[in-house]
Amino acid sequence: MPKEVVDKAVEKAKIGFKKWKSYTPYQRSEILKKAAELLRKNKEKIAKLLVLEVNKTYQEALAEVERAIQTILLSSEETKRLFGEEVIFEAAPKVKNKKGYYTRVPVGIIGAITPFNFPINLTMHKVAPGLGAGNAIIVKPSENTSLAPLEVVKLFHEAGVPSETLQVVTGLGGVTGKALVENKDVKMITFTGSVQTGEIIIKTGGLKKYTMELGSNAALYIDEDQEDRLREIAKKAKIGAFALAGQVCISIQRIFVHEKLYEKFLDEFLSEVKNINLGDPRKLETDMGPVINKEAADRILDWINQDISKGAKLLLGGRRAKYEEVGLKKDEVKLENLVKEIDKEFYIYHPCFVVPTVLTNVKDDSNLMTKELFGPGVFVNKVKDINEAIEKINLSPYGLQAGIYTNNLKHAFKFAQEVECGGIMINEIPTFRVDLMPYGGVKNSGIGREGPRYAMEEMTEIKLICFDLN
Missing domain, CATH: 3.40.605.10 (Aldehyde Dehydrogenase; Chain A, domain 1)
Incomplete structure (x- = not known):
């Protein structure tokens, strides 16, 4: 108007x-x-x-x-x-x-x-x-x-x-x-x-x-005493990272795991993410649909590829989904309604479906560490202790919400006091929100x-x- x-x-x-x-x-x-x-x-x-x-x-x-x-x-x-x-x-x-x-x-x-x-x-x-x-x-x-x-x-x-x-x-x-x-x-x-x-x-x-x-690039830290809960945490982290294809202000984008539990958690998390059912969002069995448009998908994949070029390791995803992966046939989709210029790759790959993506060894100056991806991508990095986790979390220019899983009361209080965020979730993912609570952030x-x-x-x-x- x-x-x-x-x-x-x-x-x-x-x-x-x-x-x-x-x-x-x-x-x-x-x-x-x-x-x-x-x-x-x-x-x-x-x-x-x-x-x-x-x-x-x-x-x-x-x-x-x-x-x-x-x-x-x-x-x-x-x-x-x-x-x-x-x-x-x-x-x-x-x-x-x-x-x-x-x-x-x-x-x-x-x-x-x-x-x-x-x-x-x-x-x-x-x-x-x-x-x-x-x-x-x-x-x-x-x-x-x-x-x-x-x-x-x-x-x-x-x-x-x-x-x-x-x-x-x-x-x-x-x-x-x-x-x-x-x-x-x-x-x-x-x-x-x-x-x-x-x-x-x-x-x-x-x-x-x-x-x-x-916005934000919400972080989760998993402390060394959480071995018995890794499967439960992995299930919740999957939801926190990939609900609405990661297009949530408090989507989990960064996961830091104590080095003692890193391998075990990664196995559990990858197993959960592989089970995400991509497809037509109108169908009840679909877990994750496409991102909002082709331009968003282009940016998401570009940022992920930039981080890989800096040394991040791709564990899952990092690409568009093929039509058959999302239960569609090429002739069921009018490509001219989705992209301004028809590209040959879009006869194979859906322009708006980004496969759930997991990376590790993401660097401090990377896109996923410092920007809001707003898409289906998350990294899992190992840290030696809670001090390093807090240091890495605070590298972000954002500060909306963060979460920690721990049985250590001193660690919980330390995390709550030192992490620069408007909301701290103890033994909960940072994607948790109820509409009656004060919701907002610090920094950017x-x-x-x-x-x-x-x-x-x-x-x-x-x-x-x-x-x-x-």
């Missing part, structure tokens, strides 16, 4: 903000609850859209819709708990008979720029708390996945949210997104995406509020926190009221 259309949406949002401010917290909470009920009634329809747009498996799509429902319900509950606090002015010297408090007030119009990988739940993490706090929201979904968010916003309107209060503008980030960000009447931008785009948004938007979830992983309660704090301003009773 061009700038003029976005600017009109902002003008409508001004009207929507005034309308929505007049609703009580109870009324807003009830409307959010109704929106969750409507989403539940339309769960299968929205899930099928996710499969078609995102290439999620049907089970992954259903799970996302269920999480989105919970995110809306959590926001409905938190709408009634957006408290202020008494301020004790008389705790200052020479102050008497002054009483007061602060309250939280909505920011105003919020621009929500959302990614392709979780187009419903990550949109709800911006929309539902924002509405609960009394704001007007303009959603700019990923140009790759706009249909599902458009359908869900219709359900919010049906539930009772004024059409001016919640709107969607679609288009490219450099056009539609830019127009939304630079509009002075948009008081806050909440964004999930890349570091590079996040930096552009802040430079373009100037002085306004921001929350940003900018972002600004602020999501999770309905914490997002509402980000999406409000503190207003102080003081009474002089002298």
Whole structure:
């Protein structure tokens, strides 16, 4: 959408903000609850859209819709708990008979720029708390996945949210997104995406509020006392690395294993990864579908090959899947819909299917160590102890979540204190997330926190009221 259309949406949002401010917290909470009920009634329809747009498996799509429902319900509950606090002015010297408090007030119009990988739940993490706090929201979904968010916003309107209060503008980030960000009447931008785009948004938007979830290359450390749990850890690590073809902000990209357990864990992990069933994401038996598009597959494989050229050892994958490997025949796929220029190799290999990839001996300056692959690739490196593991984990410019498996309480505390991340998972993979927890990172992983309660704090301003009773 061009700038003029976005600017009109902002003008409508001004009207929507005034309308929505007049609703009580109870009324807003009830409307959010109704929106969750409507989403539940339309769960299968929205899930099928996710499969078609995102290439999620049907089970992954259903799970996302269920999480989105919970995110809306959590926001409905938190709408009634957006408290202020008494301020004790008389705790200052020479102050008497002054009483007061602060309250939280909505920011105003919020621009929500959302990614392709979780187009419903990550949109709800911006929309539902924002509405609960009394704001007007303009959603700019990923140009790759706009249909599902458009359908869900219709359900919010049906539930009772004024059409001016919640709107969607679609288009490219450099056009539609830019127009939304630079509009002075948009008081806050909440964004999930890349570091590079996040930096552009802040430079373009100037002085306004921001929350940003900018990705990660999540790490897992397996301590020397975990021999009895290696199979269990390998099973969970497989899910953490290859769910949604690795296109998750907290996908496991880096695994560090104590040298005593390295060989045994590697055997267990490779055995698990080899059993991943690639295929049509519409089929229930499929474990992993394709990545979002050919360009993403090109980049993923290019980065992996660069790391191999630096000395990393390829153990599995590192290539596209053949049609027969994913249960497709060449004549079932219209290649012209998938690639701009037909390449001979794509008559053999599917342009968007990357085989689950495992490397080892990955170097400190490699892509997988320092960048976010956002694809089905992970490395397993050995380390001599927890100190080396922490040192290697902290080499990353990101700091979203990390995990450790250990029975040693001192090691668990050391890991929690010294690893530079917003979330530390003890005896759990770093891909663990529930939607009520504070979620966000340090370093290049972002600004602020999501999770309905914490997002509402980000999406409000503190207003102080003081009474002089002298």
